[in-house]
Amino acid sequence: MLRSAMLTFRMHRFEVLITSALVALTAISALVAYTHVTAANPPDQCWIQNWDFEGSLPDTPECHALVQAFWPVAGEAGFVASPIGVLLPFVVGLLLGVPIVGREIEMRTAALAWSLSGDRRRWLLARLLPMLALALIGLVVAATLIAEMARAAHPWNYQGPGRIPSLTELGSEGPTLVGRGVMALGIAVFVGALIGRTLPAFAISAVLAFAFLFVGAPGLQRVIGSQLAVWREVALQDDGPNLFIEGVYRQEYRHRDGRTFQDEDVWGMAEDECGCSGEAVERWMEENVTRYEVSVPIEAYGTFEVAETVVTSGIGTALLLLTFPVVSRRRPD
Amino acid sequence: MSDPTPVLEAVSVSKRYRRSGTWALRDVDLAILAGTITALVGPNGAGKSTLLRSFLGFEQPTAGVVRVMGIDPQVDRKEAIRRVGYVSQSTGLYRGLSVSDHLDLAGSLRPGFDRELASGRLDELGIPLGQRAGELSGGQQAHVALSIALGTRAPVLLLDEPLASLDPLARHDFLNVLVSEVRGRGATALLSSHIVSDVETACDAIAVLGSGRVMLHRPIAATLAEHRVARAGSEAASDVIASFGRQGGERVTLVRSTDPSLQAPSLEELVMGYLSASRPGSEAGLGRAA
Numbered sequence: 001m002l003r004s005a006m007l008t009f010r011m012h013r014f015e016v017l018i019t020s021a022l023v024a025l026t027a028i029s030a031l032v033a034y035t036h037v038t039a040a041n042p043p044d045q046c047w048i049q050n051w052d053f054e055g056s057l058p059d060t061p062e063c064h065a066l067v068q069a070f071w072p073v074a075g076e077a078g079f080v081a082s083p084i085g086v087l088l089p090f091v092v093g094l095l096l097g098v099p100i101v102g103r104e105i106e107m108r109t110a111a112l113a114w115s116l117s118g119d120r121r122r123w124l125l126a127r128l129l130p131m132l133a134l135a136l137i138g139l140v141v142a143a144t145l146i147a148e149m150a151r152a153a154h155p156w157n158y159q160g161p162g163r164i165p166s167l168t169e170l171g172s173e174g175p176t177l178v179g180r181g182v183m184a185l186g187i188a189v190f191v192g193a194l195i196g197r198t199l200p201a202f203a204i205s206a207v208l209a210f211a212f213l214f215v216g217a218p219g220l221q222r223v224i225g226s227q228l229a230v231w232r233e234v235a236l237q238d239d240g241p242n243l244f245i246e247g248v249y250r251q252e253y254r255h256r257d258g259r260t261f262q263d264e265d266v267w268g269m270a271e272d273e274c275g276c277s278g279e280a281v282e283r284w285m286e287e288n289v290t291r292y293e294v295s296v297p298i299e300a301y302g303t304f305e306v307a308e309t310v311v312t313s314g315i316g317t318a319l320l321l322l323t324f325p326v327v328s329r330r331r332p333d
Numbered sequence: 334m335s336d337p338t339p340v341l342e343a344v345s346v347s348k349r350y351r352r353s354g355t356w357a358l359r360d361v362d363l364a365i366l367a368g369t370i371t372a373l374v375g376p377n378g379a380g381k382s383t384l385l386r387s388f389l390g391f392e393q394p395t396a397g398v399v400r401v402m403g404i405d406p407q408v409d410r411k412e413a414i415r416r417v418g419y420v421s422q423s424t425g426l427y428r429g430l431s432v433s434d435h436l437d438l439a440g441s442l443r444p445g446f447d448r449e450l451a452s453g454r455l456d457e458l459g460i461p462l463g464q465r466a467g468e469l470s471g472g473q474q475a476h477v478a479l480s481i482a483l484g485t486r487a488p489v490l491l492l493d494e495p496l497a498s499l500d501p502l503a504r505h506d507f508l509n510v511l512v513s514e515v516r517g518r519g520a521t522a523l524l525s526s527h528i529v530s531d532v533e534t535a536c537d538a539i540a541v542l543g544s545g546r547v548m549l550h551r552p553i554a555a556t557l558a559e560h561r562v563a564r565a566g567s568e569a570a571s572d573v574i575a576s577f578g579r580q581g582g583e584r585v586t587l588v589r590s591t592d593p594s595l596q597a598p599s600l601e602e603l604v605m606g607y608l609s610a611s612r613p614g615s616e617a618g619l620g621r622a623a
Contacts, residue, residue: 004441007434011427112425112478115389115418116485117442118411126441332391 005130012103015095016134023138026080026088030145033077037153040073042066047155077153085146085172089139090209093184093316094202096131100124101327102192102201111332120327128189128320135185136178143177170304171217179309179316184209186316186323193326196333217308224307228300232293236285254290261289339364340489340521341388346397348383348545357383359545361397365523365538367488370515372532372553373525374604375542381525382422384542385493388523389419401489415443418482422494424474428467432460432477439481451484454510472503479507483514490515490522496531504528508535529601541604543611553600560603561588561595575609577602 009016046063101124104110117123150173170176187208192201231252253266261269266289271277274284341363348358357380365371373381386392387399390406390413398405406413426435432455440446452462460473469477475495482490492511496504512535515522526532532539533553540550549556565576565584572588579585579602587598587606598606 003437007430007438007441010430010434013429107428108421108423108425109427110425111391111419111421111423112481113438113442114391115414115421115425116439116446116481118390118406118414123442331386 004126005133008127008130009134011109011127012096012099012131015099019092019095019134019138022088022091023142026084026142027145029080029084030077030142030149033080034145034149034152036073037070037077037149040070041152041155042070044155074153077149081146081150081153081172085142085177086213088142089177089179089181090184090206090213092135092139093181093186094188094205094209096135097185097188098192098198098202098205100127100131100189100192101323102188102196103198105193105196105330105333106198108333114332121324124324124327128323132182132185132320135181139178139181143174146173146177149173170221170301170308171213175305175309176312179312180212182316183212183312183319184316186319190319190323190326193323193330196330212312220308220311221304224304228297228303229294230297232295234291234293236282236289236291252292252294254292256288256290338367340367340402341365341523342398342400343384343387344398344400346384346387346394346399348380348387348392349395356545358387358394361542361545361547363540363547363550365521365540367521368519369538370512370522370524370536371538371540371550372529372536373523373540373542374527374529374532375525376527376608379542380545381542382493385419385491385523385525388489388491389414389417416487416489418485418487418490420475420478420482420490420492420495422497424466424478424495426466426474426477429465431463431465432469433462435466435477435481436462436484439484443485445486447484447486450486451480454480454483454514458506458510470503471498472500472506475499475503475507476510479510483510486518488520490520490524492522492524494525494527496526496528504531508532511535529604533600539600539604541607541611543608546611548607548611549603557597557600557603559589559591560598560606561590561592562586562598562602562606563588563590563595574606577605577609 042063043066046060046066049059049063050067101110104113104127113123114120171180184205188201188205191205191208192198195201195204251263253261253263255261255269266285267281270281270285270289273288274281276284342365343361343363346358346361347356349356361380361384363384373384375381383392384399387394388401388406390410393407398407401413402416404413404416427438430438433452436446436448436451439451440448455462455477458473458476460469460476466474466477475498479492479495482492490511496507499507508531511522511524514520524532524536536553538550538552539556541548551559560574562585565586572590574587574589576584576586585602587602587609588595
């Protein structure tokens, strides 16, 4: 088993070395950034002062200086989380995934392997498992270190009354990073087996992976967010600070007949229905429309993580399983 | 004496590639007997590789059936492949793996792989086990692929143009190893090639494939004895296979005859005659002669 795994790594030594180096660099960067932000992190009291928008707490010069000095150091950690943490699972998944079947077919080594073993499922398993294990170990290490680093770099997320729930790190740390890596690996292995050419398979897999990153992931987060959203009724004129959760937060207006409207549509609707303008519209809205803030509490972050990880790793696993019948039926070149 | 049971069978096999729409094989019938070394010859595109790959289940016939020792690889690929050792023209070696790694790989994929046999052969040929395959010469790579195929101890060897990229000395060495191993353990080999002169001494039988059809399949000695070449125009029409130009420009006709006054053909001339007969629009009388 170990000998077979070592053979697999030697077959793909270039990709193994590159991805190992990337993971190691990311891990070291996260550790260095963690050390820096931990050392520069102001005391909790300073953060409480910093986020006290109502000004009930005195903003001491010492705290102010410490908080201002912290921002550049936190920026260092921010760079490790994004773009490095965001891109790492895709790079690792694509680099390790495409050659597993795609290059074997392209270089015609599959013909030798498949002429030695009629059981192609066993062959694929022997090639796939070591690469999957390598990807998982590397990504778990990187994801854990980035998560610790991000936690240290965003202390206000976890303490004090001024905390700001944020989903900005979703996908760049913790289990979501690993889930995205499994998905990218699944896409790459499957497309590689279908196409049997390394470069086109890499290009198509990259397009699919980045389509997920820029379209699928925000869409998925909106779906998950809508399930976890908390609707809070607020006054129509209320301009106070809102809970802000990136990509999830929105305002909605509900007509007394049940219809809902977005910010940009509600005024036009009110003008049409009341047949009036100016303050008369505001009065009509007071009587007929209720305004809601739709937000996702920070406590739901864990649910977000689990849901996205289940979906992405599920897609990856399904594609890996679908590769087996593809390989079983495929011509070797 | 060969066992009359066919170990490789193709029954009315046709293969049409969907993308190009071309027929690689048309109604091919072939039975390779146990213990023989058969040369499968034909020009590029004749369907040699398609036929060999069909025996491994790499190609699915559009019609007909192939069998390896009675097993249809489309029905039970695992069992069919267990009986076959295969060498492809490209050798299929991993450029970045050492020769020793290849033997390990073969051992992990094929139960009962005889690593000692394979490494012993490579030692005899002076091929270093620690060398990467990508650093070996074409001849050495072919020998590694052959040693792996021999190490499977499969009763059937399929060799798809393994000589194509080799120099004459390397071809000679390769065939020597092949013949001694196959004869030594009573295996059966089907060797495709378009270098006819090389296979003459190594093979017992020849199968000529032209335009996807089997034009001839006979023991080499017998078929040479049954044919003659005559100057074009002097032959009896009923015995004509086909006319073709010899090297040097002389036009001759291959005829089915044992007439001692006519010249015996070389194996190359025999193949040329049958391949000429397979060309579309040929005036040959293959049907009449057969």
